[in-house]
Amino acid sequence: MAGCGAETQRIHAPIVDLMACCGHLNPSGLGEARAFSDLGSLGQSSVGFETLGEYAAADATGRAPYGGAEYGVVLSPEAEAVCTKFTHLHGGAGAIVCASGLAAIATVIDAFAPKAVLIPDGIYSPAWRYLSETGRAALLIYPAGASGAEVDALIREAGTRVAPAETMIYLEAPASGTFEIPDIAGIVAAAKRAGIRTVMDNTWASHVRFRPLDHGIGVAIQATTKYEGGYGDTPSGIVVARDEADIARLRRQVRISGTGAVSPQTCARLFHRVDSADTRLERHAATAAALMRWFEDKPFTADILNPARAASPYHARFRQYFGAGNSLFTVVFDESLPTERVHAFVDALLMFRVAESWGGHVSLVLPVHPRRDPAGLSKRSLPNGAMFRFNAGLEEADDLIADLEQASRATLA
Numbered sequence: 001m002a003g004c005g006a007e008t009q010r011i012h013a014p015i016v017d018l019m020a021c022c023g024h025l026n027p028s029g030l031g032e033a034r035a036f037s038d039l040g041s042l043g044q045s046s047v048g049f050e051t052l053g054e055y056a057a058a059d060a061t062g063r064a065p066y067g068g069a070e071y072g073v074v075l076s077p078e079a080e081a082v083c084t085k086f087t088h089l090h091g092g093a094g095a096i097v098c099a100s101g102l103a104a105i106a107t108v109i110d111a112f113a114p115k116a117v118l119i120p121d122g123i124y125s126p127a128w129r130y131l132s133e134t135g136r137a138a139l140l141i142y143p144a145g146a147s148g149a150e151v152d153a154l155i156r157e158a159g160t161r162v163a164p165a166e167t168m169i170y171l172e173a174p175a176s177g178t179f180e181i182p183d184i185a186g187i188v189a190a191a192k193r194a195g196i197r198t199v200m201d202n203t204w205a206s207h208v209r210f211r212p213l214d215h216g217i218g219v220a221i222q223a224t225t226k227y228e229g230g231y232g233d234t235p236s237g238i239v240v241a242r243d244e245a246d247i248a249r250l251r252r253q254v255r256i257s258g259t260g261a262v263s264p265q266t267c268a269r270l271f272h273r274v275d276s277a278d279t280r281l282e283r284h285a286a287t288a289a290a291l292m293r294w295f296e297d298k299p300f301t302a303d304i305l306n307p308a309r310a311a312s313p314y315h316a317r318f319r320q321y322f323g324a325g326n327s328l329f330t331v332v333f334d335e336s337l338p339t340e341r342v343h344a345f346v347d348a349l350l351m352f353r354v355a356e357s358w359g360g361h362v363s364l365v366l367p368v369h370p371r372r373d374p375a376g377l378s379k380r381s382l383p384n385g386a387m388f389r390f391n392a393g394l395e396e397a398d399d400l401i402a403d404l405e406q407a408s409r410a411t412l413a
């Protein structure tokens, strides 16, 4: 760390020896909930009322007179402020905030209770787990890089079994880990013709790169755990709906399920941090581009999966929808390399922590294990070599490249 640039040292301070930090990537103490406002919920369950009459009115509507809910576990005034902000950022009719990105996804599924859901084969795997293990709906799987016609054919197949009002088309683009991009406009047009609701997990892009509602999608989901919070300390998810009726259903679902229990501290962080998401994304994307250039001409690199690269088969759609990249890319290592050597390379990295999640200030690396067709429903063509997804953090690119150099000299030379 001593040889690193000032920016890198600032990102990692006060964890001086990053490799000595095992566990959470932020110093202990930063996660403690404290009072944010003197009004309403302080992140506590009970909300006090002067009189029984005041309480009865609040209980009937789910709202207390000072703002927020009558019961402090959900919808604190801080949460309401966050919802208002994201409603504007996405141009929707309203928003809900949930305890995690996955809770936001589950809330959307449960609120609309579809009998059939069309999902991409590259769907975020916990979302797959939720849909498949709860058995909420019949799942029809389309390729993550599908054309409008492919999804149209699947809509017709679904239509023989389930009414359009009970069908949902679920989009996630680019796909988790492998970054395929479907024909979003074609899918939305097909859904509109069939009268089917569309929802999109927009976590990769955030409102900075893509606003789903502007493209005719009914419901946008953001794991605000990622770029909106930006430092790995805002576990939360946002759902923004285009229509009043949809947002009413989502609010009702949050009250039923309690999935909207988000600490006021998390909401306060999110409220302010989201303002710098575009600046941070620029830097994440520039650093990721520099790291990809480093990997490009190395003999151990078989491919780099990232739609911002001109060589990507999804580059045209990337330019059409997103315009600029983010912190993520996946390196496919040459399949002739023994797996142990690739693992040794990853373990030899000093600046990239092995950790789940992404979009934060610290650079990360994680193996990618795309679902290889568990039900025999999709024909995915996937590379054979070991795949690792990198999250380019906010450290200086030169320091990260120096780290890749030392690790590759020690293990892959």
Ligand SMILES: *Cc1c(COP(=O)(O)O)cnc(C)c1O
Residues within 6 Å of the ligand: 099, 100, 101, 102, 103, 124, 172, 176, 201, 203, 204, 223, 224, 225, 226, 235, 236, 237, 357
């Ligand atoms: C991380 C992530 C989520 C879930 O967010 P959590 O807050 O971790 O539950 C959902 N979708 C995508 C694409 C993600 O990357």
